[in-house]
Structures are given as C-alpha cells and as structure tokens.
Amino acid sequence: MADDSAVVADFPAAGHDHARCLAGALATAEALCRHRGLRLTELRRQVLELIWAEHRPIKAYELLERLRERRSGVAPPTVYRALDFLLQEGLIHRVESMSAYIGCSAPERRHPVQLLVCRRCAAVAELADGEIEALLRRKAQGLGFEVDSATIELEGVCPQCRG
Amino acid sequence: MADDSAVVADFPAAGHDHARCLAGALATAEALCRHRGLRLTELRRQVLELIWAEHRPIKAYELLERLRERRSGVAPPTVYRALDFLLQEGLIHRVESMSAYIGCSAPERRHPVQLLVCRRCAAVAELADGEIEALLRRKAQGLGFEVDSATIELEGVCPQCRG
DNA sequence: CCTAGAATGTTATACCGTACCGAATATGCC
C-alpha cells in the first residue's frame, strides 16, 4: 500500500493562506534550531523568509536582489552561506534542474526527497516517499553500489496547469 | 520480478577493453544518425569521441580544451551546440550533480535514465529501469501530475571503491 | 549554378558559485 503521508507538500492551491505557510515555516525553523543548538541568525531567518515568500523555487541571485532591499551591500557569498546552512539543516531543498531553492515542508524529520516540478508555472510538490527510496536502494544494491544521497526530480505539468 | 536488462551499463571494470567501448559507441552513433536522417558531422563525432575517451563524465570546458588540441579557436558555443545535438538524440546524458556529460550505453532505444555516480572515482553506472519509471509515474499521477521527464541520480560509492 | 536551411565561427555577456581574507559578533571560561 502506498503511504499517503509520503506527500509532504502537494501543489499549493491558488488561493491558499500563504501567510500561514510562511509563519509556520519560520516557527518550525526557530524551534528546530533551538532544539539542535544552532543559531538561526537574522540573516539566515531573512533568507528563509525570502525563500518562503513566493511558495516557489527562487534563484540565488534573485534572493540576493531581494536581500539587498533590506541589507545594503550584500554580496553572493553572504547568501550562499545562508543557503548552505539551510540546506545542511534540511530547512530548504535545492531544485537541481532549475539551480533554485525551495522551502522544505517537513524539516523536523530527515527524509528522502522527491520533487515534482511544473514546467509551466514552476510550482513544486514534495514527496518523502519511502517506497521510492527503498526501490532505488534495492536496485543500486544489485550492482554493489552503496547509496549516500539521491536527486529525484520529475518535470511535467501540474494539475492546475493541465486545467 | 526485476528485469536484468534494465542495467544498461554496469560500472566499468578496471582493465576492460575500452577501445571496444569507444569504437562501438561511434559505430552505433553513426548508424543511428544515418537511420534518423541526421548529420553526425565531424565536430559532433569528435565531441562524442572525446566524451567516450575516458569512460567517465567529462565537463564542457574540459571538452573544450581537448577539442582545441584538434581544432583551433573553438569557443564555448561550439561545444555546447554539439552537446545539445548529442543530448537531443540520446547519444549522451548530462550528469546534473556534476554539470558533466557521459556517453549513453543504449542510444538505439529511448529509455528512462537512472544514473549511479561514485563520489570517490566518478564512475557511472546507467540504468534504464522500467520499474522505477513506473513507480515514479504512478506516484506522480496520484497528485494529478503528468511526468514529461525525470532526473534520477544516486550518489554513493561503487563496488571497486568500496574495496 | 543558385538558393534556403543547417551548421559552425566569433564576440560578448549573463548567470552560478567559491576562495580568500579580514572585521565583527557570539560563546565559554576565568
């Protein structure tokens, strides 16, 4: 049986209460960092907030622009350092096929990541499907390959864009 | 049951007859292009040959360097155009996690691609596993998502490097 | 030939990411 909880984040509905997404993500991040003894500094919090601002993948240099509206003279290393921290802690994911970043919807637990990316509107759904993970691991094991991490991204058209 | 033919290319053995890999890949490409009414020009053939030269992923600018040993004054667009053609025709695959390119071991048929990349030696195994493909498609369908293409890459340690 | 389309040459530039160094800031200990 498929485990429904594997869908960490469905495609966001058009009129959903996104202020709630944002507030929730920030609160979770705060709690998580406190629990892990890490510092969610003002910079990191701002970057996370900007990433969640659109509920869509955002590129590093776009992030840089937005960040400059609040902090003067910010350079690429500043934003990349914040991204590294957020990636490291599982608070965001990198969308490889877009060189972009998106907030994780279940950062409180480490999980496999499978992303569904709409090529029309760039909306992203996030899976944390153990069945996929297990199948891939099993196939790899058949070749004597030990999996450390996986990049799973599906490109296609989301329900909204299929109309 | 798992279909063994899903393993398009296992990790290359240390002392394998690579001249044979290279010759086979070029011959297949030639036949395939003739069959499709496409032109495997000298440039494209040379790029494909350079990609197969090491039986490992190779980066675009490294390719550019190598190509310059044979052709003077080659610029990035030249190599990227050749790469585009080879990708389009399924003669090579892009390794997203490395921004690199590797020859396809079964270009004569269109197939799903799953890559296993060794983080120690950069060797790559290529799967064309229908079971993985089907599972992903089924999971996506559960969200009303229509899959056009997929990027599946597993990073880990290959049998040789595990020792 | 002549011509239209394809392929390649050429220049310039945009975009993505990091090495490196030094300043500021937080943390733990006396």
Place this chain on the structure above:
DNA sequence: GGCATATTCGGTACGGTATAACATTCTAGG
C-alpha cells in the same frame, strides 16, 4: 566584567557554466 576562542558575516576577486546575437560557411535539393 574581561579575555580567548570560534562562528558568523562583509567584501573583493575570480573561476566555471551557459547562452544571446550575429556573421560566415557548408550542404542538399532544384
């Protein structure tokens, strides 16, 4: 509090990846 230490951040410079735009050459078909 004062001090040493480690982390975080500012800022410069640069390297790696990829494409836009336009000129030129090549190729196949009439």
